[in-house]
Amino acid sequence: MTPNKACPVVSRFTEGGLQLLAFEHPLAGLQLVKGSIEPGETVVQAALRELAEESGITVAVPGRSLGLWTSGFQGQVWSFVECIPAAPLAESWIHHAEDDGGHAFRFFWHPLHSPASPAQWHPLFRNALRFLQQALATV
Numbered sequence: 029m030t031p032n033k034a035c036p037v038v039s040r041f042t043e044g045g046l047q048l049l050a051f052e053h054p055l056a057g058l059q060l061v062k063g064s065i066e067p068g069e070t071v072v073q074a075a076l077r078e079l080a081e082e083s084g085i086t087v088a089v090p091g092r093s094l095g096l097w098t099s100g101f102q103g104q105v106w107s108f109v110e111c112i113p114a115a116p117l118a119e120s121w122i123h124h125a126e127d128d129g130g131h132a133f134r135f136f137w138h139p140l141h142s143p144a145s146p147a148q149w150h151p152l153f154r155n156a157l158r159f160l161q162q163a164l165a166t167v
C-alpha cells in the first residue's frame with residue numbers, strides 16, 4: 029500500500045489525557061491537517077510541508093510513523109506522521125492558509141478519546157480520528 033496523503037499528527041499531554049491538534053475549515057467542518065504527497069517528496073517531507081502550510085507551524089521535527097490508513101475515499105491512502113513542534117503551541121489560533129483560494133483555519137485541541145460530533149466533524153476525518161484512537165491507544 030503506497031500512501032498518497034500525509035497527515036501530520038501533533039499531540040500534547042494534559043491532565044485530561046492526550047489531545048490532538050485539529051482545525052475548523054470554514055466550509056467543510058472540523059478536520060485534521062492532511063494533504064497530498066507531491067512528486068519527489070517523502071512522506072515526512074510532505075507531512076512537515078502540510079503542517080506549515082495549513083497551520084503556520086514552520087519548525088517541527090518528525091517523530092514516529094503512526095501507520096497507514098485506506099480512507100475509502102477517492103483512492104486516498106493516508107500516512108500518519110507524528111510531528112513535534114519546536115515550541116509549545118497556544119490553546120487556539122487562526123492561520124490564513126492559501127488552500128483553495130485562501131481560508132482562515134481556526135486551530136484547537138481535540139481530546140483523543142472524545143467522540144467526534146457528526147454535526148461538526150467532516151465524515152472522513154471522524155474515521156481518521158477513530159484510526160488514530162486505535163494507533164495511539166497504548167500511548
